Amino acid sequence: xxxxxxxxxxxxxxxxxxxxxxxxxxxxxxxxxxxxxxxxxxxxxxxxxxxxxxxxxxxxxxxxxxxxxxxxxxxxxxxxxxxxxxxxxxxxxxxxxxxxxxxxxxxxxxxxx
Amino acid sequence: xxxxxxxxxxxxxxxxxxxxxxxxxxxxxxxxxxxxxxxxxxxxxxxxxxxxxxxxxxxxxxxxxxxxxxxxxxxxxxxxxxxxxxxxxxxxxxxxxxxxxxxxxxxxxxx
Numbered sequence: 001x002x003x004x005x006x007x008x009x010x011x012x013x014x015x016x017x018x019x020x021x022x023x024x025x026x027x028x029x030x031x032x033x034x035x036x037x038x039x040x041x042x043x044x045x046x047x048x049x050x051x052x053x054x055x056x057x058x059x060x061x062x063x064x065x066x067x068x069x070x071x072x073x074x075x076x077x078x079x080x081x082x083x084x085x086x087x088x089x090x091x092x093x094x095x096x097x098x099x100x101x102x103x104x105x106x107x108x109x110x111x112x113x
Numbered sequence: 114x115x116x117x118x119x120x121x122x123x124x125x126x127x128x129x130x131x132x133x134x135x136x137x138x139x140x141x142x143x144x145x146x147x148x149x150x151x152x153x154x155x156x157x158x159x160x161x162x163x164x165x166x167x168x169x170x171x172x173x174x175x176x177x178x179x180x181x182x183x184x185x186x187x188x189x190x191x192x193x194x195x196x197x198x199x200x201x202x203x204x205x206x207x208x209x210x211x212x213x214x215x216x217x218x219x220x221x222x223x224x
Contacts, residue, residue, distance in 0.1 A: 043201065043216075043217070048211060056211065101158045102203075104156050
């Protein structure tokens with residue numbers, strides 16, 4: 001299996017621009033997670049989907065952040081407009097049934113200048 | 114809400130020394146998982162503990178789950194430079210609940 005695939009791996013963008021991060025979960029997994037990692041705040045869960053339906057988005061920082069999962073094999077995390085404090089590594093992860101081991105993608109390293 | 118705390122935040126050791134990281138939950142857990150993240154990498158699953166008092170070993174790594182299922186530890190014997198990284202515990206309160214990650218312990222090993 002190819003694992004969780006994220007794109008882009010690295011993105012540098014200017015403040016105010018829209019950023020879209022993409023994720024393809026492991027085939028057959030029905031739970032998908034978006035995490036954000038910074039030195040200050042560690043690993044934070046932003047949103048969690050089960051069977052393509054958002055279950056818990058309480059970790060989404062504010063309205064500038066939105067996430068979608070139009071089908072079982074694709075999800076996006078969008079930041080609009082982006083701000084320097086959004087600079088972080090964004091991990092997508094998936095699991096089967098939401099109860100088992102979580103498999104992380106390699107992350108999208110975002111820098112907003 | 115559920116909180117999972119890890120100590121220490123950072124640990125420098127000389128190669129060959131032992132290392133331990135501790136994980137404490139504010140609530141009783143149904144299970145606990147441990148992950149390792151290498152510098153520049155992503156968290157990778159190491160192990161899951163489910164039973165009260167459970168002890169599991171992976172080569173030089175020993176994982177324990179407390180009797181009350183509220184704390185856990187990871188002990189590395191005779192650290193090597195390949196052990197460098199951040200070790201996260203992640204606890205689940207009930208089956209089907211979300212995993213809550215601890216803040217991680219960053220291990221640095223001096224050769």
